[in-house]
């Protein structure tokens with residue numbers, strides 16, 4: 001299934017010009033949305049999730065959604081809530097003592113409900129695709145999967161069945177949305193925290209790109225911005241526990257014997273914060289990726305996408321998204337905290353670790369260099385965020401509903 005996914009994503013333009021154009025179009029919508037608040041405070045998690053989700057959604061379904069589309073908000077809400085719930089103590093207890101905890105109320109039950117709801121939506125969607133399927137015009141990953149399903153059943157039926165399609169689509173949706181969006185949110189927060197670094201990025205954008213549309217090939221001409229994006233990923237460390245793996249054979253590692261079939265959690269924190277590889281592992285320091293002449297330098301411990309045969313299948317897509325969204329936002333806006341606001345870099349709880357939720361407000365508009373200044377109000381603390389999640393009624397509201405977070 002991994003091989004099918006990677007080759008289909010590649011055929012559909014992942015990491016190439018086709019997707020680059022899609023990302024740039026999405027940037028237009030994102031910038032319009034940011035500008036539309038006209039000075040009123042807004043919470044950006046939902047918007048960033050929607051922008052990142054739209055890229056993977058157009059690869060999967062062949063179209064994008066409006067940021068306010070209720071179906072889209074609902075779907076993102078299920079995924080977002082589940083990613084957060086996986087990090088809660090009750091779900092950790094459930095994973096350890098399943099047969100006991102399953103009888104108790106708590107987040108583990110909500111996770112299942114959310115997964116069922118999301119899968120219902122996906123099943124309805126691909127049923128529609130099935131009705132309109134044209135073998136000679138495969139535009140989406142779902143089309144390609146359905147064509148495979150119709151081919152030689154004896155060879156493919158064990159993989160290309162409906163249940164696998166539902167799981168594949170929901171996994172790609174979750175993997176493609178949450179990770180990219182969390183990283184970008186960290187990027188904006190860190191730019192507010194370190195305005196001088198933000199200014200350096202903007203100067204480089206001005207020098208290399210000016211007011212034209214950022215393209216992937218600009219990246220190699222922009223060592224400072226490249227270093228900042230790498231450092232955002234390293235510092236943000238958004239998948240600290242990685243995905244769980246298991247040994248396929250007996251292994252002896254650093255003197256420890258690990259039998260075949262042992263559950264292994266290869267912590268990414270151990271490399272991303274390794275003091276043997278990073279001078280200031282717990283600080284945000286773009287110099288980790290720059291030499292004394294300002295050239296970009298790689299670091300072998302930079303592994304936010306993990307390593308090996310099961311490393312991130314969307315790495316190329318993610319890198320393109322991060323570069324284009326980040327440069328485009330900083331080309332158009334300056335992000336800054338309201339006077340007196342303290343920017344807390346403590347991550348939120350969850351399987352992935354985005355920053356805690358902030359609301360942005362546009363403070364100054366149209367300053368002389370045509371950028372918009374955005375100010376941040378430090379507001380929702382983590383605890384409050386979880387109150388808001390548990391108060392969610394799945395039938396009528398969405399966990400990260402923008403209205404919910406607006407005052």
Ligand code: HEM
Nearest residue numbers: 002175176179180239243304305306310311312313314318
């Ligand atoms: C900043 C963005 C992203 C980060 C940091 C990230 C990170 C990761 C990590 C750490 C893993 C686990 C690898 C392992 O098990 O060793 C993973 C797996 C995966 N990612 Fe990403 N990812 C990102 C974006 C994306 C995007 C945009 C997609 C969309 C195509 C994607 C698709 C996947 C898939 C399908 C897997 C499972 C691979 C497998 O099990 O074989 N990721 N990602």
